[in-house]
Amino acid sequence: MSQYPPKWDIFDKLADSPYPAFAFLAGVKLDVFTPLANGPQTPAELATVLDIDAEKLTPLLYALVVAGVLKVDGTRFSNTPESDHFLVKGREGYIGNLCEAYEERWRWVLNTAKTIRTGKPQSEHDYAAMSGTERDAFFRDLHPNALETGCTLVERLGLAD
Template sequence: MTTQPPTPETIERLGAAVFRSFAMRAGMELDLFTPLTEGPMNVVELAQALNVGSTKLEPLLYSLVDAGLLTVEGERFSNTPESDHFLVRGKPTYMGERHHQFSHQWNATLKTSESIRPGAAQSKVDYHDRTPEQEESIYRGLHPGTIAAGRMLTTMYDFSAYRTLLDLGGGSGGLAIGVAEECPHLHATVGELPEVLAVTQRFIAEAETKDRTSIMAADALSGSINGSFDAVVMCNFIQVLSQDQARISLKNVIKAVEPGGDLYIVGRVLDDSHLSPTNALNANLFFLNVFDGGQAFTEHQHRDWLAEAGFGTIKRDILPDGRSVIAARKPS
């Protein structure tokens, strides 16, 4: 029996997989989902609303139908429920500005082989080079997701006994806002580096919970964290640090947790096999290009660092989007 030679099926599938993502990014950048919230449009009508030519727009619209972000009936295009909820400018759930983040991630990840050869990240982020406007635009895209993360935490864990919470490295403060919305008995504080606080304050000022949400300068690596809190959340934090920095930060953070209080680490965590969840694997390709030491570390590594810092009762939960929450308690 003659064995048939393999076909390049996997190679071709992976090579084509990027185009739906590129179509989504182009649609977000053009803001084409916003006019469609008023109702179906044909190519000419939508081109006029966007002030672009219809000839080049048409292929993109059909690609977005294939990607699951538009529908088409006859020659009239409409948003899907998902795109109408998240990609229409002006809605509180708007995520369209995330095209900046996607572009950064993809451009950085294209340098993976260049980073591996010298063993040094080739797309390091210099946050000091960003203008305040650029910084705010990036946080605008992330803000709805961080609010949702805060709300999600309150459904997964019992926050009824907490009176104070620190959102450490909280950026826009979305997580703190989301928690405060769901827990009217609680005061939330966003701890950030001094150069970020002006942007954070603008988001806090827009929130209905602004009377119960405050900001303060904080640096987990230097140990500059004022006060102590019933709960501390570190969202997308450990993954940007080296192993030594992660150890140091957790040893500093435990000092800011009240005895009997809890720490929640939210972010990309690998199973000990290093093979799952898939999105943590994918994130590591990006991380190796932008951080010299940061990566999605394993659950075992997190457990070791937390125990070394003095935390106990360590538990990991995996979220539907593949991120993990590692909860740890400071002994009373």
């Protein structure tokens, strides 16, 4: 016999699922990962380096721990191996520039219902309107992700031999 009323859990899960991604985006925009490449820091130390309010930064740092891109030991936060490799400015694997594309994509997705209702795209990406420099930067920012995807496919499909 099915439960009545049905459980609400699925809706809570769906409603909460964007928050780790949004915390990730905020962390990249604030560049919290680059100073942590020098070692663990307290929220106050990190806030001083970033010139922001430690009280406002602290909840974000814990959200980034929950998202899996930071670690915490006592009151000191540090990068995970993934964030240290991909989210520290100046490193070869840096993908922080992709966050602009993620943010834009998420904005597009928020218009899905309106697009379906009107039958017309509500969020268009006009590559033709971009300058050559903007277009080059856009595609250059896709390179680290494309490279990682290619390596993953080679491994999964056994093409390395």
